[in-house]
Amino acid sequence: MRRPGFLPPVGSPLQLLLLACSFALAGYAGVRLLAGDWFEVALWFVGAALIHDLVLLPLYAAADRALVKAAGPRRGWVGYVRVPAALSLLLLLVWFPLISGQVATRYASxxxxxxDGFLARWLLVSAVLFGGSALLFVVRVRRATKQRSPAVH
Structure with a gap:
């Protein structure tokens, strides 16, 4: 029996080939990455994991808990805040050195x-993400209320 989705059935030759290729690519990337100063790279990975697990995870879990508590019984809109907030924070995390201007001279050289402009662009992208999410929420709420109300002919 074939399962729906994009991936072939578990254990099929194609899936095993894709898995082997992904492991080979990850191994190649790891060898290339660790060819230089492997200790610094390993230290960066361990530090990033510790900072994420000990600092960032409790922070955004507490923020999410506060959002859900503020929503009360009407939690339908929480996802419309979670997704743009997560994407915006991910962009901030990736581009923080340029958004904050800490590496402006190194980047320019x-x-x-x-x-210049990374902060404004990040704010603009964040505003578009939240605005699009709010628009999608409004459209879905209107559709749901139209479906609930009986049609008058």
């Missing part, structure tokens, strides 16, 4: 481009 390496790329001959100005580092």
């Amino acid at each position: 390496a790329t001959s481009l100005s580092a």
Whole structure:
């Protein structure tokens, strides 16, 4: 029996080939990454894992708990805040050195481009994410209320 979805059935030759290829690619990337200063790379990975698990995870779990508590019994809108907030925070995490301006001179010397505007672009992307999510929420609420109300002919 074939299961729905994009992946072939578990244990099929195609899935095993894809899994082997992904492990080979990860191994190649690991060898290339660790070819330089392996201790610094390993220290960075361990530090990132510790900072995530000991600092960031409790912070965003507490923020999510507060959001759910504030929603009360009407929790339908919580997902419309979670998704843009997560994407916005992920962009902030990835681009923080440029958004904060900490590496502006190094970025300019390496790329001959100005580092100005990263904060404004991040704020704009965040506003679009939250605005799109709010628009989607409004559209879905209107559709749901139209379906509940009886049609008058």
